[in-house]
Structure formats: C-alpha cells, structure tokens
Amino acid sequence: MPAVDALVCFALYAANRTTTQAYRVLLDPFGLTYPQYIALVTLWADGEQTVKSLGEALQLDSGTLSPMLSRMEAAGYVTRTRSTDDERVVGIALTERGTALREELAHVPRCIAAGAGFTDAEAARDLIDALHRLTDAMKSLRDHPDTVLDAVGAPRPRA
Known part of the structure; x- marks a missing residue:
C-alpha cells in the first residue's frame, strides 16, 4: 500500500x-x-440572486465565476443583469432553457448516489454532515493555525 493511502488528505x-x-x-x-x-442547482433551488451571493454559495471567486457565467449566458442557460440602483451589482437568473435543464439532469444525483453505494437518503445525509463538520474544522485551522499548532505541540520555524 502506498504511504499516501494512509493520509486523510489524500483520501x-x-x-x-x-x-x-x-x-x-x-x-x-x-x-x-x-x-x-x-x-x-443553486439557481434551481434558491432562485435569482446576485453574482456575489452565488459566488459565496459556491465558494468561487469572481475570477472563476465571471467567465463561467459568461459561458453559461452564451449557452442560453442564464441571464446577467446590472442593477439600476448600483451598477456594481449583477443579478443572475435562469432562462427558460436553464430551467428546463433541471428535468433533463434529474438523473444526475441519482446516478451519483447509486455510484457511491448509498442505499438510502440517510446514508448520503450522514456523509454530507461529516463532510460539513470537516470543512468547518479545516476553515478553523486555516483561519487560526496557531491554536491548532499549540494544541498539538507542533514546532515553529526558527526566525
């Protein structure tokens, strides 16, 4: 077994x-x-929103999100509209074609669940909950590394 197979990060x-x-x-x-x-999926579930709120929901920065939304708009799935109150704010909404894709892609979550071996919604929910806890813990480590370094007695680089 390769050494990386024993690492959580690699798994x-x-x-x-x-x-x-x-x-x-x-x-x-x-x-x-x-x-x-x-x-x-986010637009189907949450409806029209700003590009900023969509980026926050998807954890994507504007440098990634803007070109992606541009391609989606060119494909006819979404529209982007600048706010008349504040031109820095751009709204994103589904087109008729974008809405219709929901039905065409309804099989995707079922395929992923079946491929993952989930036998019921509870099994999927348990994994999702565990991954959310992991994400929150890793955000805490990212934002406050000294707390974790101190807790495990990790050495610090010499200045």
Whole structure:
C-alpha cells in the first residue's frame, strides 16, 4: 500500500477527483462542467440572486465565476443583469432553457448516489454532515493555525 493511502488528505483528494470525473461523464453530453452544474442547482433551488451571493454559495471567486457565467449566458442557460440602483451589482437568473435543464439532469444525483453505494437518503445525509463538520474544522485551522499548532505541540520555524 502506498504511504499516501494512509493520509486523510489524500483520501479526500482522491475521492474528490474521482467524484468530479464521474460528474464529468454524466455532464459532458449536456456540455456542462461540474461548477456550471452546481451553479444551476443553486439557481434551481434558491432562485435569482446576485453574482456575489452565488459566488459565496459556491465558494468561487469572481475570477472563476465571471467567465463561467459568461459561458453559461452564451449557452442560453442564464441571464446577467446590472442593477439600476448600483451598477456594481449583477443579478443572475435562469432562462427558460436553464430551467428546463433541471428535468433533463434529474438523473444526475441519482446516478451519483447509486455510484457511491448509498442505499438510502440517510446514508448520503450522514456523509454530507461529516463532510460539513470537516470543512468547518479545516476553515478553523486555516483561519487560526496557531491554536491548532499549540494544541498539538507542533514546532515553529526558527526566525
């Protein structure tokens, strides 16, 4: 067994990479990428919103989000509209075609769940909850590394 197989970080990396590849197989026939798909899912569930709020929901910066939304607009899935009150604010909404994709892509979550071996919604929910706890913990480590370094007695670089 390779040494990396014993690392949590590598197991997460491998699972994420393989899951993204599985989504690619399912979404390529529709000309969509995974980030475009999650943008559509967010708009289907939450409705029209600002580009800023969509970026926050998807954890994407504007440098990634803007070109992606531009491609989605060119494909006829969304419209972007500048606010008349504040031209810095851009709204994003689904078009009729973007709304219709919801039905066409309804099989995708079922395929992912089946491929992951989930036998019921509770199994999926348990994994999602565990991953949310992990994400929150890693954000805490990212934002407050000294707390964790002190807790584990990690050495500090010499100045």
